Amino acid sequence: MPESAFPFALRDWVDPEAVFLHLFSTAPHAFWLDAGVDASAGWSWMGTGTPDAAEHPLKADAAASGTVSHEAGAFRGGWVGWRTYEGDDAWMRVDRLLAFDHENRRVFAIGDETLAARAAEAPPAGAVPTASARGAASARVTPEGYAERIEACRERIRLGDAYQLCLTTRFTVPGRFAALEVFRRLRRASTSHHAGFVRRGATALVSASPERFVEVREGRVHTHPIKGTRPRSAEAAVDAALAEELRADAKEQAENVMIVDLMRNDLSRVCAPSSVGVDRLLEVETYPHVHQLVSEVSGELLPGTSVGGLLDAVFPAGSMTGAPKQSAMQILAGLEAAPRGVYSGAFGWIGDDGSADLAMVIRSVVVEPDAAWVGAGGGITWRSVAASEVAEVGIKARAPLAALGAEVPPGW
Numbered sequence: 001m002p003e004s005a006f007p008f009a010l011r012d013w014v015d016p017e018a019v020f021l022h023l024f025s026t027a028p029h030a031f032w033l034d035a036g037v038d039a040s041a042g043w044s045w046m047g048t049g050t051p052d053a054a055e056h057p058l059k060a061d062a063a064a065s066g067t068v069s070h071e072a073g074a075f076r077g078g079w080v081g082w083r084t085y086e087g088d089d090a091w092m093r094v095d096r097l098l099a100f101d102h103e104n105r106r107v108f109a110i111g112d113e114t115l116a117a118r119a120a121e122a123p124p125a126g127a128v129p130t131a132s133a134r135g136a137a138s139a140r141v142t143p144e145g146y147a148e149r150i151e152a153c154r155e156r157i158r159l160g161d162a163y164q165l166c167l168t169t170r171f172t173v174p175g176r177f178a179a180l181e182v183f184r185r186l187r188r189a190s191t192s193h194h195a196g197f198v199r200r201g202a203t204a205l206v207s208a209s210p211e212r213f214v215e216v217r218e219g220r221v222h223t224h225p226i227k228g229t230r231p232r233s234a235e236a237a238v239d240a241a242l243a244e245e246l247r248a249d250a251k252e253q254a255e256n257v258m259i260v261d262l263m264r265n266d267l268s269r270v271c272a273p274s275s276v277g278v279d280r281l282l283e284v285e286t287y288p289h290v291h292q293l294v295s296e297v298s299g300e301l302l303p304g305t306s307v308g309g310l311l312d313a314v315f316p317a318g319s320m321t322g323a324p325k326q327s328a329m330q331i332l333a334g335l336e337a338a339p340r341g342v343y344s345g346a347f348g349w350i351g352d353d354g355s356a357d358l359a360m361v362i363r364s365v366v367v368e369p370d371a372a373w374v375g376a377g378g379g380i381t382w383r384s385v386a387a388s389e390v391a392e393v394g395i396k397a398r399a400p401l402a403a404l405g406a407e408v409p410p411g412w
Contacts, residue, residue: 005111007072010120013105016044022122029092031080034195035102043073044100049092057091057350058308062216063301065354072108073099075349082347085316085340128184131405137171143411147386149335156331157382164258165322168377173406179204179367186403194359207364210287213317213346216356225259225319227379228252228293231395243291247284251383256293262318263297269313271299320344342366343375365400374400
């Protein structure tokens with residue numbers, strides 16, 4: 001798809017879910033970057049692509065990234081895919097692209113008038129198939145084993161080797177799954193502004209991520225670290241109290257501020273001196289299953305900074321490692337003793353013009369030919385209480401596992 005591809009506007013709004021099912025549901029390499037069910041703001045992007053060499057999108061000039069004011073949105077061609085926690089890239093070069101502007105209720109087919117006509121003909125999506133019951137997932141470690149690792153984290157913190165450690169684990173459900181059906185269930189149960197379905201051959205990423213990792217626009221980079229979680233309650237008063245408890249919790253505030261400082265340090269490596277600042281600090285954002293404590297850090301990129309150079313400076317995200325980053329990663333590698341894979345990485349789009357929008361791979365499912373798995377974890381500080389941290393992991397894993405028809409194992 002050429003950078004100058006002309007956007008063809010559809011006459012009327014069409015449901016993104018209906019369009020994806022109609023046009024792209026069986027494509028071997030397809031994506032749907034979703035602003036959420038019944039979204040009233042933001043953009044959704046969907047289409048197909050061809051697997052491409054990992055280095056191609058990383059060469060894009062992030063410092064010269066374009067404006068977001070174009071009527072057809074910020075993404076008008078480029079790549080969609082993911083980077084794993086370990087730094088492996090899997091991208092597809094977009095060859096068909098639809099853009100959905102939820103605020104203005106407009107839809108554009110980029111460079112393809114025929115695609116616009118076909119999208120306009122999409123029939124209603126229909127009901128989402130119910131998940132078959134799969135029982136309890138298999139946990140990589142027991143709750144007791146995870147609690148022991150929490151105490152090991154606290155000991156390393158006591159020794160001064162780290163201030164915070166993001167300890168993770170994995171839950172696996174064997175069997176075959178229809179990945180798109182899993183996504184349709186997850187987006188209804190846990191709708192999010194940075195959700196996504198990315199299928200690249202035999203592997204599919206299904207995500208209801210609430211955390212934008214990096215956004216690059218007009219030569220600036222924005223990061224949105226999340227640290228601090230509380231469950232939702234069906235009772236309004238209790239729910240409001242949980243949100244206020246999160247906002248006022250000294251441990252959660254310290255955890256978030258440590259990651260803000262880490263991200264300021266990471267961005268300073270590729271941003272102009274004195275341009276890195278904190279745009280938001282310790283704001284509570286609410287999602288269907290959880291309240292989260294969110295901040296935002298941004299900076300002006302140095303001339304000539306590529307997307308790859310930016311990712312090298314900030315990856316993996318500090319919210320998924322801890323601080324200091326290098327020491328935290330070394331400690332966690334020893335404690336977890338297994339790769340994280342796509343979980344804790346990032347997914348989204350990189351534009352031909354160097355702009356980008358990548359979300360964290362959290363609240364997600366990775367669907368493979370013979371199994372599906374969910375990663376979950378939490379930030380450990382000196383004041384962490386093991387029982388609370390174990391429960392937080394269960395809260396985070398519950399919705400993605402339910403989309404598979406599975407349950408969190410006992411004790412989580």
